[in-house]
Amino acid sequence: MTMPRFTAGDDPGASFPELLRKVGLDAFPRGGLSSSDVAALPHATTCLALTYDGGVVMAGDRRATAGMSISHRTMDKVVQADELSGVAIAGTAGPAMEMIKLFQLQLEYYEKVEGQSLSLEGKANQLSMMVRSNLPAAMQGFVVVPIFAGFDPLIGRGRLWDYDPTGGRYEEHDFVATGSGSMLAGTVLRVGWRQNLSRDAAIDLASRALWEASDADTATGGPDVLRGIYPIVASIDTRGWNRVADDSLAKTYETIMSEVRKR
Amino acid sequence: MSMPFYVSPEQMMKDRADYARKGIARGRALVAMQTPSCIVIVAENPSTTLRKVSEIYDRIAFAGVGKYNEFDQLRVAGVRAAELRGYQYSRNDVDARSLSNQYAQVLGDVFSTMGPKPLEVELLVVEVGDTPVNDRLFHVLYDGTLLDEKNYCVLGGDAEGIGKRLAASYRDDFDLASAIKVAVAALTGTERTLAAADLEVAILTRNGKRRAFTRVLDDAVADALR
Secondary structure, eight states: OOOOOOOGGGOOTTOHHHHHHHTTOOSSOOSOSOGGGGGGSOEEOOEEEEEETTEEEEEEOOOEEETTEEEESSOOOEEEEETTEEEEEEEEHHHHHHHHHHHHHHHHHHHHHHSSOOOHHHHHHHHHHHHHHTHHHHHTTOOEEEEEEEEETTTTEEEEEEEOTTOOEEEESSEEEESTTHHHHHHHHHHHOOTTOOHHHHHHHHHHHHHHHHHHOTTSOOOBTTTTBOOEEEEEETTEEEEOOHHHHHHHHHHHHHHHHTO | OOOOOOOOHHHHHHHHHHHHHHHHHHSOOEEEEEOSSEEEEEEEOOOSSSOSEEEEETTEEEEEEEOHHHHHHHHHHHHHHHHHHHHHSOGGGOOHHHHHHHHHHHHHHIIIIIOSSOOOEEEEEEEOOSSGGGOEEEEEOTTSOEEEEOSEEEESTTHHHHHHHHHHHOOTTOOHHHHHHHHHHHHHTTTOOOOGGGEEEEEEETTOOSOOEEEEOHHHHHHHHO
């Protein structure tokens, strides 16, 4: 492999997807599959994010479904994007995971090429462009709908963004949910969200929202006590990304389950 | 019809080498050094924005001396080569040896055939390992010569003098502060001094997080020099 070099007019700059295109490795292939194949491919489902006093909490279940069956039990749909931000993704698993990988690479690539990180808003915009690049595939049914959240050091608080399949970018102030269980999870968040929640309260609310989503949506996985698989819940604040340990989530879900038993 | 003057290949290469060497000698030098906890790179650079030392990949750093625009383009090309390789294969498949070979190829091509003038740069590609034995220090010269260095490495103007001073004072058990102190003493010699603001210092930490590269801030450098 030789070192990629470009003339001034042809230089892809700090865009990694553009660099991939220039060297013939397009990350967003066009066409190929028909929309009837879509249902048979793995789908990732419910993810959510909410703000609390000093940051944001992101959460997502671990299940991927293909049609009527469970295809994966331990998918990571919520991942750290960089030091102060995270991304959660719902939709067709293949393109969704590829988009997450590309997004992480792009943020680090930009930082190295330009010598400084993008602003949080710049990162949100970048993700919007990636979702838009996926539009031809989305029209065929390969929809990818992410949530982007992070701590904005310029404003000093957590921020979150919601996207539509065309790349539309909507900043939300309180909470957002995406994926098949989003109506259920969103309702729990709507009822339970308050201004200036503590981190613990936000983690608890996120866990409850995922519980209710998994209770009524087959495509959303609940806490799997048998195998010890729990949703991914993480907070992002001034100190950066902090994933909640499974032990701690196990306790939270034990409490929730005991409350449900008494209903 | 006029005849072009005949220039022997020996003379042409010598002229080009002299040209490149003069350009590099005008620039300020830098030193890289292995220590038990990290690889430290100390560059004389009064600018806080035009960097000589930077991150290429998880465990790989780049440093350049000579013409800034030339080595900065090569730095970006290196980031691209590394990221593309990591994207296509795996992050573990990106290594300093392959990267420095690619640099050597570019510099060698420009020097001997392609360019109207040779690039007036010298590059350093370093990779930190789990132990100092697995560290890599590759020094790429303006003509594409690739050197595999051990313990320490000097690039830029008066490299010979600095190297001699460093050889006398180098030990393999320095902590970060003493490594910075020794590197700066080697860069300056006895006649002048350098303040923290005139220096650019970065380290590749051993056994650290995924991204090993960190810049050492001026305050910490000043403390080390005290």
